[in-house]
Every structure is written in C-alpha cells, then in structure tokens.
Amino acid sequence: MSPSPETRPPEITDSHCHLDFPDFAGELDQVIARANAAGVTRMVSICTRLRNEPEVRALAETHRGVFYAAGTHPMSVAAEPMARVEELVALSTHPKFVGIGETGLDYHYSAESAEAQKTSLRLHIEAAQETGLPLIIHARDADEDMEAILTEGMKIAPYACVMHCFSSGPRLAQAAIDLGFYLSMSGIATFPKSQEVRDIFARAPLERILVETDSPYLAPPPHRGRRNEPAYSALTAKVGAEVFGLPLADFAAATQANFDRLFAKAAAHGERGSLSA
Structure with missing residues (x-):
C-alpha cells in the first residue's frame, strides 16, 4: 500500500552512491526499496574505475530511479589506465549516464600519484566541457591545487560541477561557489565534530546544495560505523534543513530543484523510483 500524501516523506535524490560495491551484493532490491520508502526516489550510482562501467550501467538499466556516472577515482589513477576524453564522451551517450566522474585530487591517501591525478582531472574536465554533463569532484587535502585546476578549466571553456561529499576548507568552498559549482552534503555534515563543515554549508547559497550518502561509506547517526545506504540521505537532509x-x-524541495538544474539529463529522463511502502 502506498503512503497517503499526508504521511509520504518528501522526495530526495541521493546524488552520489556506489550501488555496485560488494557491500550491497545480494540485497540491492531491498536497499532500493528502503530508499524509496524513505522518500529517496532517485540515486546516482558512481563508477570509480572505468573497467567496471558495464556493471554500473547494468544496475541503472535494471532499477527504476537509478542513474549513473563514471570516471577514474583519484585514488585509483596509479593502478588504472589513464581515462581518455573520447572514452568518456562515448559513455555519455547512454540515456541514464548523467555525470563525469568521480575524479579529483586526493593527497591524503594517494599523494605519490599527484601528477597523474592532475592529468586525469584535466581530462575529465575536458570531457565535462565536451558533453555538457556535470563533473563530479572528490577533493581531499588538495585544496590549493584543486582550486587552481578547476579555475584553469573554467578559463578554457565553461562546465558544471559538484564538489561531492564536501569536507574541504572554506576557501575551496567559496571558490567553487564563485565558479558556479554545487556543494554536496554527506553524512560527514551530520557528525557531532563536523561543526566547521556545517558552518561552511550554512554560508553557501541554498540553491547550490545537494545531498548524498557516498554509501556504503559515511553513515550518519544513528547508523555511524555501520554500512551506509541511500535511504539514509533522508537523515542527512534533516540535518541540512536544520543548518538552513x-x-x-522545504529543504528537500530546494535540493531536488538543485539536482534537476545540475543533472538536467536525469531530470529530463523523468524516471523516479516507487514511493510504495
């Protein structure tokens, strides 16, 4: 039985999750059903290694309300073939392929591959410019280089972008906003010790905010320390509403409008999951 309009939760999009990861093996139908019951009617499943793209594509083709993006994660750059712009452009022709990445810079875990990460990031930016699809950025302990490369890319040609799972400093946040980019709020923003992250979001324009899980990682309370899943983006949205x-x-509606604006291809596709209980 479907919930009545009075009890139905507000619709939310989990703008970044990893449904192909083994953490969800064997129970993906139940995970997606729980997400729908929580109001999460769309999910973007992110492929982090291009060789896994066929598997992630198949998930999007199989499940209503699931879209996907693909790229080479910065922590995988050293172990994977360098992404090619034409490869990413070719993938973008699929009707449920809605973003480029995730890509970016991670000097916390992978500083030894910094130069290769920069090359990879620039290639992904070029693909985003060519396709018109939003770039999905992972940034950790690389704020200065990240700001420089993103700004450099915008001087070459315009592109759209979301700073996924944003937990960097206020300068990079402001640089991203100044470039017209979006900041995505993950479970990190719900952690008790993340007041600085919440303060950064509070200073950002509401029309530039998305929500995500980055599941299976970063579960918000009361699930912290356990597997995260798309349904829990509703818990992050609740904290986001408090921050604003x-x-x-109202917060959920704003983030839905923001997602539709940034991920226009997903919005045009129109597909959402069922909200049946």
Missing part, C-alpha cells in the same frame, strides 16, 4: 533553518520539506 528550514522545514525538511
């Missing part, structure tokens, strides 16, 4: 001083329904 809004009712949950």
Whole structure:
C-alpha cells in the first residue's frame, strides 16, 4: 500500500552512491526499496574505475530511479589506465549516464600519484566541457591545487560541477561557489565534530546544495560505523534543513530543484523510483 500524501516523506535524490560495491551484493532490491520508502526516489550510482562501467550501467538499466556516472577515482589513477576524453564522451551517450566522474585530487591517501591525478582531472574536465554533463569532484587535502585546476578549466571553456561529499576548507568552498559549482552534503555534515563543515554549508547559497550518502561509506547517526545506504540521505537532509533553518520539506524541495538544474539529463529522463511502502 502506498503512503497517503499526508504521511509520504518528501522526495530526495541521493546524488552520489556506489550501488555496485560488494557491500550491497545480494540485497540491492531491498536497499532500493528502503530508499524509496524513505522518500529517496532517485540515486546516482558512481563508477570509480572505468573497467567496471558495464556493471554500473547494468544496475541503472535494471532499477527504476537509478542513474549513473563514471570516471577514474583519484585514488585509483596509479593502478588504472589513464581515462581518455573520447572514452568518456562515448559513455555519455547512454540515456541514464548523467555525470563525469568521480575524479579529483586526493593527497591524503594517494599523494605519490599527484601528477597523474592532475592529468586525469584535466581530462575529465575536458570531457565535462565536451558533453555538457556535470563533473563530479572528490577533493581531499588538495585544496590549493584543486582550486587552481578547476579555475584553469573554467578559463578554457565553461562546465558544471559538484564538489561531492564536501569536507574541504572554506576557501575551496567559496571558490567553487564563485565558479558556479554545487556543494554536496554527506553524512560527514551530520557528525557531532563536523561543526566547521556545517558552518561552511550554512554560508553557501541554498540553491547550490545537494545531498548524498557516498554509501556504503559515511553513515550518519544513528547508523555511524555501520554500512551506509541511500535511504539514509533522508537523515542527512534533516540535518541540512536544520543548518538552513528550514522545514525538511522545504529543504528537500530546494535540493531536488538543485539536482534537476545540475543533472538536467536525469531530470529530463523523468524516471523516479516507487514511493510504495
């Protein structure tokens, strides 16, 4: 039985998850059903190694409301063939392929591959410029180089971008906003010790905010320390509403409009999951 309009949760999009990861093996139908019951009617499943793209594509083709993006994660750059612009452009022709990445810079775990990461990031930027699809950025302990490369790319040609799972410093946040980019709020923003991250979001324009899980990682309380899943983006949205001083329904509606604006291909596709209980 479907919930009545009065009890139905506000619709939310989990703009970044990893449904192909082994953490969800054997129970993906149940995971997606729980997400739908929580109001999460769309999910973008991110492929982090291009050789795994066929598997992630198949998930999007199989499940209503699931879209996908693909790229080479910065922590995988040293172990994977360098992405090619034409390869990413070719993938973008699939009707449910809606973003380029995730790509970016990670000097916390992978500083030894910094130069290769920069090359990879620039190639992904070029693919985003050519396809018109949003770039999906992972940034960790690389704020200065990240700001420089993103700004350099914008001087060459315009492109759209989301700073996924944003937990960097205020300068990079402001640089991203100034470039017209979006900041995505993950479970990190719900952690008790993440007040600085919440303050950064509070200073950002509401029309540039998305929500995500990055599941299976970074589960928000009360699930912290356990596997995250798309349903829990509703818990992050609740904290986001508090950060912006809004009712949950209003914050959810704003992030939905933001997702539709940035991920216009997904919005045009129109597909959403069922909200049946």
